Amino acid sequence: MKEMLNERGYKATPARLAILDIFSKSKFPINAEIVYKNISKIKALRKTNEATIYRTLLSLESCGILKRINLRKNSAYFELADDHHHHIVCTKCNEIEDFENSELEKILGGIVVKSSKFKNVREHSLELFGLCRMCA
Amino acid sequence: MKEMLNERGYKATPARLAILDIFSKSKFPINAEIVYKNISKIKALRKTNEATIYRTLLSLESCGILKRINLRKNSAYFELADDHHHHIVCTKCNEIEDFENSELEKILGGIVVKSSKFKNVREHSLELFGLCRMCA
DNA sequence: TATTAAATGCAAGTTGTTTGCAAGTAGAAT
DNA sequence: ATTCTACTTGCAAACAACTTGCATTTAATA
The missing domain is CATH 3.30.1490.190 (Ferric-uptake regulator, C-terminal dimerisarion domain)
Incomplete structure (x- = not known):
């Protein structure tokens, strides 16, 4: 996962790795709130800010790792674009x-x-x- | 248009009729902001409140006159569901x-x-x- | 034309997301 | 291993798009 990020010019920070991990383990699309709740469960990352989640989702979307899905909800859902x-x-x-x-x-x-x-x-x-x- | 509304249990108010008219004249989906700008151009309705637009769009959607469209914008777009x-x-x-x-x-x-x-x-x-x- | 449930205006609140800025950190270069 | 620097983050505040509560008005029916 580190290479995946570095290849695209992104630093492999703990938060990003954890977020990618959350997506790879999720069987369905998830939104910022769900990512936030999940990352907050990891002791080392429990203080991760919501803004970081939003920024990370944007980055991962724009480099093609994540895909944004329309589920007719009022928040944005994402999944791995693989x-x-x-x-x-x-x-x-x-x-x-x-x-x-x-x-x-x-x-x-x-x-x-x-x-x-x-x-x-x-x-x-x-x-x-x-x-x-x-x-x- | 009046009957269309009454049939479904809605009052045919000037705002609603104007909104329906705006949709029937639009060749592409529009959002609350565009509806608001258009209705504001009508002298008799120039004071129409934005909340009314949102409420009307919801009503017209739930009775099936309008359809909500996902255009990957951050506002909701609608068009006639005909x-x-x-x-x-x-x-x-x-x-x-x-x-x-x-x-x-x-x-x-x-x-x-x-x-x-x-x-x-x-x-x-x-x-x-x-x-x-x-x-x- | 009187009645009344539904619709509106207004102002304040909410939700989901974005931004500015100071402080922190990954990765490249030494 | 240490230093450097651009990229990241946390925090707090700002935003955009809606939603809601409530008092007032109004369309439809009687």
């Missing part, structure tokens, strides 16, 4: 399931070709919202 | 183009079938981000 997939979110209990679909990606890749105004598409955000079996 | 489509957003100049694709919708409709945890999907949000011809 693989491309989307989410199904339960609007009642917030359960999240990942999914991917290559056919879908193919169609999305072709959309811009048909556009008159757009030249290229770099990213897309796709999230499904519904009810999980428990809540339905 | 037809289903998605957006391509230029990350540089914010130009927005609508698109729809029936094949895509079909695939999205089938996703939940393959899911172990989810029973049904009610909505989805899909936005593409890239560069328009001008900015590319």
Whole structure:
């Protein structure tokens, strides 16, 4: 993880390493508050400031390590950007399931070709919202 | 427009009618600030309070007249919910183009079938981000 | 036209996030 | 190992986008 940061011109500070670790252990996207709570549990880092969390999330996002996800919440959720997939979110209990679909990606890749105004598409955000079996 | 509101149990106040009118004339999604600026231009409504805009947007969203859109901005954008489509957003100049694709919708409709945890999907949000011809 | 639940204006509060600045620290250079 | 310096952090204050409480007004119905 240290190299991952240094390669991109970032110093590998304890807070950053811990935050990366928190993300790598999380099975679903998390927000600044959750990162803060988790990092606060580590004795050596218990005094980490919230501003540090926000700044770190921004840095890790802009160098491509983290990806920002739209979950229709009023805070920003992130996850490791290592693989491309989307989410199904339960609007009642917030359960999240990942999914991917290559056919879908193919169609999305072709959309811009048909556009008159757009030249290229770099990213897309796709999230499904519904009810999980428990809540339905 | 009056009936549209009354049918759903809302009073057709001048502010609401004006807000609906602003949306029906806008060719792209807009946020509370833009609605506020536009309604302020109308002499009779120039004193309309921002809280009213926020409350109205919420009401119109929850009764299904407006739809909330994720454009990766830090404010909420809305548009009339009359037809289903998605957006391509230029990350540089914010130009927005609508698109729809029936094949895509079909695939999205089938996703939940393959899911172990989810029973049904009610909505989805899909936005593409890239560069328009001008900015590319 | 009188009634009343719903809508509004105003001011203050909240939430999530950002910023300025002084002090601390990782990593490069000695 | 020590020094240097740009990058990081903590802290407190500022911000933006909303939300809320409450007194007043008003659209819709009777």
